[in-house]
Amino acid sequence: MSPEFSLSKLASDYPASAIRAMFERVAAYEGVTKLTVGEPDFDTPEHIVEAAIASLRAGETRYSANAGIPEFREAIARHYSARWGRALDDRNVMVAVGGMEALLLALSAVLDRGDDILVPDPAYPNYHGQIHMLGANAVQVPLSAAAGFRLTAADVEARLTPRTRAVLVNSPSNPLGVMIDEEELRKLAKLADERNFVLISDEVYDRIVYDGRQHLSVAAIDPNFERFLIVNSLSKSYAMTGWRSGFVVGPAALVEPMPRMQEGITSCLPVFIQRAGIAAFEGPDEATIRMVEAYERRRNLVVAGIRGISGLDCITPEGAFYLFADVRGTGQGSDEFANGLLERQRVAVIPGTAFGASGEGFIRISFAANEATIQQALDGIGAYVAELG
Structure with missing residues (x-):
């Protein structure tokens, strides 16, 4: 037996x-x-689809660099350099298979087993699964309904522990639809510098904001702030959920190990999907x-x-x-x-x-x-x- x-x-x-x-x-x-x-109920814009088809017809069906093709990484860097007023290049960008792998790479770059990471409550539940896989501890930061479920730096500071290596934020938020205002972002950045943790910011909804608002990333708060990793994807803004095109943007020192980890996870994102991503960033809006x-x-x-x-x-x-x-x-x-x-x-x-x-x-x-x-x-x-x- x-x-x-x-x-x-x-x-x-x-x-x-x-x-x-x-x-x-x-x-x-x-x-x-x-x-x-x-999931958007819209089709992917036609110019993005055509870019992928052209890439396939050109025979771009082989492996690519673990970090992503330089042209896609450079397109992402140009886009966020302009939006954030921060000098970025391809060394600041890691291409991933969807926002979820981008998040896993960001978490893996800063968390060791037994480390603490603060997570708002309520928040997207898949955060907890990834933290669990890494053997780290998710420390809940309860948000108050009476205060409109808005995360504040005071909420975060009250939950910091000696083992805190990162704080995960999401603005605009799933499931809440709320955004972190500029004053709180500045306080969070200051707290990260003082208490030596990384802000991992999930910004997959950064283009979907209402009432004339402009999204503000923690990466745009201060060009000298270096304790951040921005997780994003093309899924929501360009109706590309099934394309699985994600990326991380951050200081080169934090991004540098990610291609090595990518090799052991998914190897690379297909080139034709990356060509579609370039069309998304550089084509009509x-x-x-x-x-x-x-x-x-x-x-x-x-x-x-x-x-x-x-x-x-x-x-x-x-x-x-x-x-x-x-x-x-x-x-x-x-x-x-x-x-x-x-x-x-x-x-x-x-x-x-x-x-x-x-x-x-x-x-x-x-x-x-x-x-x-x-x-x-x-x-x-x-x-x-x-x-x-």
Whole structure:
């Protein structure tokens, strides 16, 4: 009899995704209106697609450099040099397979086993899985609903430990749609210098901001600030989720080891996808502008709809395409509300607890769907709340 096979502790203890659990529940029902997925419902702009096709026809189907082809890295460096007022070149850029691998490379560059990294709560749950894989400790920084779920430097300072090596921030935020203001970014940068930690900033929604706002990166706060790694991708801004085109931008000393790690993870991003990325950065911007205009209309629709339902409330998202709706006035918790809404009205949303304990009493609504789908979901939410009396 063969000995019993056992899983690794890493595999056994890997944190389960409550978002994935909701997807599995949704699969058991037919005709569900889904406001769950953070994926643009637009097609990738044509000039980006054509750049990839031209690359394929030119035979660019072989391995590339681990860090990415120089032309793509230089295009990224030029783009952010202009936006941040910071001198960057290809040594400051690491190309990755999607934003998630970009995040893994950033975390791997600064965290050792047993180190602490501060993570806001609520926050994107996949952060915790990657931190777990590295054997580091995610220290939660609870955000207050009463304060609009805004992260402050004081919140971070209160949670720092002697083992803190990094602080992870996300602005605009998934699931909250809120942005960190300039004053707090300056305080966070100052705190990073004083307490010797790296700010890892997830900025995948940096182009999706509303009401005439401009996104401000911590990398633009001070050209002398060097304790940062910016994680980004083309997925959201250019409707390229399936292309898996991500990157890290940071000081050359922090980026330098990443190509070596990339060799042992995915080796490289295909060249034709990198050519598409160059077209995204250097081509016309009209498609992205139109997408953001559409998201802003959808945001206005969902904010008005939620606020028009007795017992529900929300803050107005400043960026990204998520709304964190307050359902505490119904007397139900996040999971009870999300499950009941699915069962009774066939409308799928994500319970706020999927993003951390501070999300209790809230649900995340994605307004990346079209307006007809959003209105149908709002009608179902209204009907469900009415049933609750």
